[in-house]
Amino acid sequence: MNPGDRVHVERGDTEYEGILMPSTSDTEVVVKLDGGYNVGIAREHSDVEVLETDVFAVGESETNDASTVEFDDDLPTVALISTGGTIASTVDYRTGAVTAQFDAEDVLRAVPDLAGRANYRGRVVANILSENMTPDVWQDLARAVYEEVEAGADGVVVMHGTDTMQYTASALSFMLDTPVPVVFTGSQRSADRPSSDNVMNAVCAVEAAKADCAEVMVCMHATESDDRCALHRGTRVRKNHTSRRDAFETVGAEPLGTADYAGVDSExxxxxxxxxxxxxxxxxxxxxxxxxxxxxxxxxxxGMDPQFLDVLEGKAGVVLEGTGLGHVHTDFIDRIGDLVDDGTTVVMTSQCVEGRVCDRVYDTGRDLLDAGVVEGEDLLPETALVKLMWALANEDDPETAMGRPLAGELTERSVPWT
Amino acid sequence: MNPGDRVHVERGDTEYEGILMPSTSDTEVVVKLDGGYNVGIAREHSDVEVLETDVFAVGESETNDASTVEFDDDLPTVALISTGGTIASTVDYRTGAVTAQFDAEDVLRAVPDLAGRANYRGRVVANILSENMTPDVWQDLARAVYEEVEAGADGVVVMHGTDTMQYTASALSFMLDTPVPVVFTGSQRSADRPSSDNVMNAVCAVEAAKADCAEVMVCMHATESDDRCALHRGTRVRKNHTSRRDAFETVGAEPLGTADYAGVDSExxxxxxxxxxxxxxxxxxxxxxxxxxxxxxxxxxxGMDPQFLDVLEGKAGVVLEGTGLGHVHTDFIDRIGDLVDDGTTVVMTSQCVEGRVCDRVYDTGRDLLDAGVVEGEDLLPETALVKLMWALANEDDPETAMGRPLAGELTERSVPWT
Structure with a gap:
């Protein structure tokens, strides 16, 4: 008996039928019921019968081919890349919560609705909760996407934890010049919960990856209902709610588009x-x-401790998340000027989240400009951090590049600030 | 000729008539025209004629009485407290931008529409741009409000720069137990600009200060039009846009109420x-x-430098602005546990801004709870910072207090996280 097998489980008076899910538990089996719920059943005193082996035999190979599922010439090829997170996770019933332990192949098993929409290539770049994401994993992921597109993928879906999805999506937006869509998706609710969003998000992401777009996007629930996903530009999206399924929002504009979902019963x-x-x-x-x-x-x-500025000494770049139009306490400005004089590129953004930084209105701002601070325009602070990492390594004039749109992350000032 | 005088200015072919405004310029006079605009006129070659002296002779005394304007027994008394910022500023035409240089008396001159709505007591606590606000000024301000209410004010209006208004409003929410409204207001656009919001905000704030409420509120434009102000609870409000007049929003709920404004021509x-x-x-x-x-x-x-944690060593309290439900990189957790062991109260909030922290769902969160981190529930990070400063000084059990609503800053968990 292996994950992917269709099984019948009898334990005491209760019977279950569904697909065996991967699990790290020694004492339980996890079965995805036909209704979509996962249940954990104690192995002890359970009778398990395999009804059918390997129901969704896709992505079985380790060699990154199109797997044992027959290749359909009429369908595009979508590369599924897993980095971990809730969408690629199962439920660990021992601890009562969610751990990251799926790879892309498992996701295909977990989301039968993906079948028939594309030829899939599965690939695991990382298996981490996204709070543990680091710039070197962004790089691994960018290279993996590059290889998949080079190898002929018509679109790429990246499964990623939601915590830092916006940072990674920004990173790939700057690192890749892609002719096909690169669509991030994730899940705010694990697969074992009735309110799980993973099926709809994954299906919509695959469809978005087949669409006529060549941007890095985030595809997540647009509303609290299972009616549609929004397609957000990777550099303008923000996780604006801790738990809602429609937590992701395009800041300062409408999303690029939508993927309308007619429900699990419709394809x-x-x-x-x-x-x-x-x-x-x-x-x-x-x-x-x-x-x-x-x-x-x-x-x-x-009231902030100026000692934080000590940590910034000698850094290649610093993004400040100031107040209002882009301000800090006047007492900090000389120290910031020293950083600039020592070669640090300092970029100002705003903790307001929405709107544009403008340091020409108030004394504090003009003093910051005199100190050599670069205005981050309407960059999201999180995107500014990623962009600065990229610009310092790839642009001859990183300061100027910070004020220019490179991947839809910034809208140029159309009129003077009014 | 003094600020507040009605003047006629002739310079070359151009004539101006309006109220002389305070100005730090030696070379220009600033006149508020009847349409509401301020203009700066070079003194040289200008003929200035005083038409009427001291048009709005209010708040003249330094002794904090009801001034030379006759006290009206039928009107409530509202204390106007100025801390600086755009609402209390005039335009310095030499530098082309806004500096803080008004006191409360000047504001009364600048906002004639305030006349007849209340008996006023004016008071200046500070004259700073709000990015320079510090906890000791919060304390000075709290004491000033306390004294004004003690002295019989039926309501208090605090004029404050918008950058850090939410922090100060939170601070006063915790520091004061008031029987009357304490209403913060400010201006996103200086008085010399056609789009200035200072008149409507000040008028609505005074009316809110007369209303049947005993909370600390923020009163700012509710829309981009001059139709109404929103009244936000001081602990739930956030400046969510750098420049829009309706930048302030109540996070996670509707505002407490509104002040509907029929326009400058209506009272x-x-x-x-x-x-x-x-x-x-x-x-x-x-x-x-x-x-x-x-x-x-x-x-x-x-990718954050763990050296930032060095700065936190030995602190009384730390608010972390984590990702998602309240997470940081796993590598940071031991260091955070050490802080807790050394006596620092560490509170987790979320950079998502909206929603509730819940560290019982994922491994990272449970490890943080094991390390002794306190969940900040649905506290705004900025409010959590202020509340922790207050709780550590005023509560026997600050950690428990952080999870309990003290000033409407937190909604208690009504149902388990779903």
Whole structure:
């Protein structure tokens, strides 16, 4: 008996039928019931009968081919890349919570609705909760996406934990020049919960990966219902709620588009774009994966200990998350000027989240500009951090590059600030 | 000729008529035209004629009485306390931008529409841009409000820069037990700009200060139009846009109420409350102004230098702004546990801004709880910082207090996290 087998389990008076899920538990089996729920059943006193072996025999090989499922010439090929997180996780019933332990193949088993939508290539780049994501994993992931597109994938879906998805999506937006969509998706609710969002998000992400777009996007629930996913530009998206399924929002604009989902009983998903976006084409994928990781983000708050500035000394780059239009306490400005004089690129953003930094209105701002601080325009602070890492490693003039849109992350000032 | 005089200025072919404004310029006079705009006129070659002296002779005395304007027994008394910021500023035409240089009396001159709405007592606690606000000014301000309410004010309006208004409003929410409203207001656009919001905000704030409420609130534009202000609970409000007039939002709920503004030509402002709130009563105002200021906020981002944790060693309190449900990189958890073991109270909040922290779902969260981190529930990170400063100085059990609503800053978990 192996994960993917269709099983019948009898324990005491209760019977279960469904697909055996991977589990790290020695004492329980986890079965995905036909209704979509996962249950954990104690192995002891359980009779397990295998009804059918390997129901979704996809992605079985370790060699990254299209697996034992027959290749369908009429379908595009979508590369599924797993980095870990809830969408790639199962439930560990011993501890009562969710641990990361799936790979892409397992996801295909967990989401039968993906079958028939594309030819899949599965690949695991990492298996970590996204709070443990680091710039070197961004680089591994960018290289994996590059290889998949080079190898002919018509689109890429990246399964990622939601905590830091926006940072990774930003990183790939800068590192990749892609002719096909790269679609991040994840899950706010684990697969064992009735409210799980993983099936709809995964299905919509695959459909988005087949669409006429060549951007790095985030595909997550657009509402609290199972009606549609929003397609957010990777550099403008933010996780704005801790737990809601529609936690992800495009900041300062509407999402690029939507993937309308007719429900688990229908196969229909309609992807549509409502904003200008880069369209799919035939150009060669390019990878610029250098990063200067000696970059920090610091949020300014009243009463803050100036010792935090000590940590910034000698850094290649610093993103400040200031107040309002981009301010810090006047007492900090000389120290910030010293950082700039010593060669640190310092970029100002705002903790307001929405709107544009403008340091030409108030004394504090003008003093910051005089000290050599670069205005982060309407960059999200989190995107500014990633962009600065990228710009310092890839641009001849990183300071100027910070004020120029490279991957839809920034809207240029159309009129003077009014 | 003095600020407040009605003047006629002739310079070359151009004539101006309006109220002389305070100005630090030696070379220009600033006149508020009848349409509401301020203009700076070079003194050289200008003929200035005083048409009427001291048009709004209010708040003239330094002794904090009701001034030379006749006291109207039928009107409530509102204390106007100025701390600086755009609302209390004029335009310095030499530098082209805004500096803080008004006191409360000047604001009355600058906002003629305030006349007749209340008897005013004016008071200046500080004259700083709010990015320079510090916990000791919060304390000075709390004491000033306490004294004004003790002295019989029926409501208090605090004029404050918008950058850190939410921090100060939170601080006063915890420090004061008030029987009357304490209403913060400010301005996102300076008085010299056609789009200035200072008149409507000040008028609505005064009306809110007369209303049946005994909470610390923020009164700012509710929309981009001049139609109404929103009344936000001081502990749940956030400046969510750098420049829009309706930048302030109540996070996770609707505002407590609104002040509907019929326009500059009408005197009518209707204050209404739509959510439960503490009502005005006759109890004695109480002041609890101790703060433990040895508290820091640290925002976690991927790739962050662990040296930031060095700064936290020995602190009385730390607020972490984690990812998602309240996470940081696993590598940080032992260091955070050491802080707790050494006596630092560590509170977890989320950079998602909306939603509730819950560290019982994922491994990382449970490890953080095991390390002794306190869950900040649905506290805004900025409010959590202020609350922790207050709780460490005023509560026997600060950790428990952080999970209990003290000033509407937190909603208790009604159902288990689902």
């Amino acid at each position: 229909e998903v309609t992807v549509s774009f409502r904003r200008p976006h880069v369209e799919r084409d035939e150009h060669e994928v390019a990878l610029h994966d250098d990063l200067e990781t000696d970059v920090e983000l610091l949020k300014f708050v009243p | 009518e402002v209707t204050v209404s409350f739509r959510r439960p709130h503490v009502e005005r009563d006759e109890h004695e105002v109480a002041l609890h102004d101790d703060l433990e200021t040895d508290v820091e906020l640290l925002k976690f981002v991927p």
